[in-house]
Amino acid sequence: MLNAQNIEVSLGKTRVLQGIDLAAPPGKLVTVIGPNGSGKTTLMRALSGDISYSGRAELNGIDIARTRPWELAAMRGVLPQSSSLSFPFTVREIVQLGTREGVADTGRANVAEALERVDLSGFEGRMYQELSGGEQQRVQLARVLCQVWEPVLDGKARYLFLDEPVSSLDIRHQLQIMNVARDFALQGGGVLAILHDLNLTAMYADRVVLLKDGRVHAEGAPGAVLTDDNLRAVYECDLSVSRVPADGSVFVLPHGASV
Amino acid sequence: MAMSFTEAPAAARTYHRHDGDRSALARAVLAALVAVLVMTFFFSLASGASDTSAWQVFRETVGLGGGALDLTDRVIVFEIRLPRAVLGVLIGAALAVSGATMQGVFRNPLADPGLVGVSAGAGLGAVSFIVLQAGVLAPVASLFGIYGIPFAAFSGGLVSTLMLYRISTRHGRTSVATMLLAGIALGALAGAFTGVLVFWADDTQLRDLTFWGLGSLAGATWTKSLMAAPLILPVLIAMPFMARSLNALALGEASARHLGIDVQRFKNLAVISVAAATGASVAVSGGIGFVGIVVPHLLRLAIGPDHRFLLPASALLGAVLLLFADAIARQIVAPAELPIGIITAAAGAPFFLWILLRKRGLLDL
Ligand SMILES: Nc1ncnc2c1ncn2[C@@H]1O[C@H](COP(=O)(O)OP(=O)(O)OP(=O)(O)O)[C@@H](O)[C@H]1O
Numbered sequence: 158m159l160n161a162q163n164i165e166v167s168l169g170k171t172r173v174l175q176g177i178d179l180a181a182p183p184g185k186l187v188t189v190i191g192p193n194g195s196g197k198t199t200l201m202r203a204l205s206g207d208i209s210y211s212g213r214a215e216l217n218g219i220d221i222a223r224t225r226p227w228e229l230a231a232m233r234g235v236l237p238q239s240s241s242l243s244f245p246f247t248v249r250e251i252v253q254l255g256t257r258e259g260v261a262d263t264g265r266a267n268v269a270e271a272l273e274r275v276d277l278s279g280f281e282g283r284m285y286q287e288l289s290g291g292e293q294q295r296v297q298l299a300r301v302l303c304q305v306w307e308p309v310l311d312g313k314a315r316y317l318f319l320d321e322p323v324s325s326l327d328i329r330h331q332l333q334i335m336n337v338a339r340d341f342a343l344q345g346g347g348v349l350a351i352l353h354d355l356n357l358t359a360m361y362a363d364r365v366v367l368l369k370d371g372r373v374h375a376e377g378a379p380g381a382v383l384t385d386d387n388l389r390a391v392y393e394c395d396l397s398v399s400r401v402p403a404d405g406s407v408f409v410l411p412h413g414a415s416v
Numbered sequence: 417m418a419m420s421f422t423e424a425p426a427a428a429r430t431y432h433r434h435d436g437d438r439s440a441l442a443r444a445v446l447a448a449l450v451a452v453l454v455m456t457f458f459f460s461l462a463s464g465a466s467d468t469s470a471w472q473v474f475r476e477t478v479g480l481g482g483g484a485l486d487l488t489d490r491v492i493v494f495e496i497r498l499p500r501a502v503l504g505v506l507i508g509a510a511l512a513v514s515g516a517t518m519q520g521v522f523r524n525p526l527a528d529p530g531l532v533g534v535s536a537g538a539g540l541g542a543v544s545f546i547v548l549q550a551g552v553l554a555p556v557a558s559l560f561g562i563y564g565i566p567f568a569a570f571s572g573g574l575v576s577t578l579m580l581y582r583i584s585t586r587h588g589r590t591s592v593a594t595m596l597l598a599g600i601a602l603g604a605l606a607g608a609f610t611g612v613l614v615f616w617a618d619d620t621q622l623r624d625l626t627f628w629g630l631g632s633l634a635g636a637t638w639t640k641s642l643m644a645a646p647l648i649l650p651v652l653i654a655m656p657f658m659a660r661s662l663n664a665l666a667l668g669e670a671s672a673r674h675l676g677i678d679v680q681r682f683k684n685l686a687v688i689s690v691a692a693a694t695g696a697s698v699a700v701s702g703g704i705g706f707v708g709i710v711v712p713h714l715l716r717l718a719i720g721p722d723h724r725f726l727l728p729a730s731a732l733l734g735a736v737l738l739l740f741a742d743a744i745a746r747q748i749v750a751p752a753e754l755p756i757g758i759i760t761a762a763a764g765a766p767f768f769l770w771i772l773l774r775k776r777g778l779l780d781l
């Protein structure tokens with residue numbers, strides 16, 4: 158269980174997050190949405206133990222602020238919004254960084270299988286820096302998957318923290334990667350994903366946290382959060398939400414929107 | 417965001433086209449380097465003004481000589497050349513490993529203790545100690561004995577590494593341009609202070625000081641190996657424990673932390689290691705440049721940047737190259753000899769320029 162209460166973060170002189178409450182239960186896919194600069198990445202960095210915050214954040218009952226990096230690494234993997242690589246590693250070598258023994262019990266983590274899940278079979282021998290942006294993003298996801306290979310370990314859920322995992326992917330790979338995240342949750346793990354795509358959010362999220370200016374504007378099931386009023390207030394954009402006739406899930410088309 | 421090399425070396429590309437696993441290649445290269453180092457070592461014992469064959473020396477060393485070497489040769493080989501070769505191995509390994517480690521920590525293939533002023537800082541430490549050991553530093557001198565100079569060099573190197581890191585790194589990102597320029601400034605500053613101290617030096621001190629300029633293995637004794645070993649050996653032994661962290665750091669500091677590395681603690685350890693290895697080398701042999709940049713770079717082209725293999729391979733190749741450079745330094749103007757720093761600079765500087773030409777984009781950060 159990931160549980161955060163009253164998280165506040167100041168970076169430099171600005172208060173970036175204020176009074177954030179968030180819960181991400183095992184088995185659920187929770188997405189965080191909100192405009193640029195609303196504090197999504199900052200929230201994920203706080204929950205990853207990267208920056209100091211006030212308030213209380215616990216992962217499986219353990220205080221995130223007081224836990225050593227290797228203990229956190231055993232419980233959750235983090236896909237950053239952007240990554241850079243300083244030396245020319247091959248794809249296999251990058252993914253293997255997630256499987257190294259000693260980080261955690263990575264169990265049966267397997268480079269070839271991880272690459273298959275992100276649709277990069279056969280890319281083991283390619284140089285990472287020679288891949289396209291979307292391919293690099295998927296290699297990083299394969300590395301993170303290896304780190305928390307078993308969604309549940311010793312009866313405790315492990316977590317995937319994903320900061321815009323599909324931001325540079327084509328439509329097929331967006332769906333494929335969101336399926337990987339959903340499968341992880343279906344097998345008992347927890348997923349916290351930052352997304353910009355409201356339709357993917359509507360399709361995949363079990364719960365949605367909508368941020369505006371460092372505060373939670375709305376929280377709940379996709380159908381309850383993705384409403385005309387909420388979107389208009391948060392994105393300052395005249396969007397209207399519709400429903401799919403078949404199953405009643407929501408979708409948002411930007412065609413008629415005015416900004 | 418190309419912080420470094422974006423193209424794969426052609427040779428490596430063909431080798432690992434299929435599975436991207438270069439560990440078998442790396443192991444083979446390591447084994448070959450061990451063999452080459454052993455050969456170079458005995459070759460360097462045998463070469464010089466008094467010619468003996470490497471084979472003879474080898475037999476003598478393992479106790480099969482049967483008196484084939486006469487007494488003069490024995491003295492030359494075991495009292496003069498052996499300590500020099502041992503020192504060469506230690507220094508070569510130390511320089512190459514500190515280069516590789518520093519490049520890993522700064523996440524930048526151009527970071528080298530010699531280039532960015534760390535050696536100059538260590539030199540300042542050593543010179544301060546030599547000049548001031550009779551005066552203000554007398555209590556320290558009596559406390560440390562022969563370890564005084566290496567320890568002073570270590571301290572100087574540590575201070576300059578820390579300053580460099582503070583100046584050139586913000587939010588875990590090192591700016592290449594800032595790092596190189598700050599290194600020039602720090603090196604110049606250390607050089608200026610060193611110059612002032614040299615003015616205060618008396619004649620015997622001056623003789624001690626002259627070799628700092630260019631770097632030399634001349635005058636190698638067992639004592640010097642003893643001075644350097646306590647600072648260098650722990651770094652070489654710590655290597656296997658640094659490899660995983662350095663690999664993770666290639667992904668950036670945040671990702672390394674997410675993989676379970678205590679980044680701040682590791683960086684402290686790494687900076688101390690670099691300062692120790694660089695300081696010890698500078699203390700006994702002056703500033704020998706470019707080994708720390710050339711060796712890891714060549715090895716990355718051959719076996720890739722995995723530090724589990726890169727660090728030991730750097731130690732081995734560094735030792736080989738230094739013994740080789742020392743042999744040239746002794747032969748080229750025999751019976752006199754060149755400071756070895758001239759050889760490494762003459763070979764290393766063009767190599768460095770070649771790296772820059774190939775990677776001109778590197779500085780546009
Ligand atoms: N190091 C920093 N110092 C000061 N302010 C910062 C720092 N990092 C981020 N901020 C500010 O904090 C706010 C939230 O940034 P954050 O990166 O969390 O946004 P985000 O919601 O992830 O946006 P995006 O959708 O663009 O990724 C922004 O206004 C940003 O300018």
Ligand SMILES: [Mg+2]
Nearest residue numbers: 197198199238
């Ligand atoms: Mg963000």
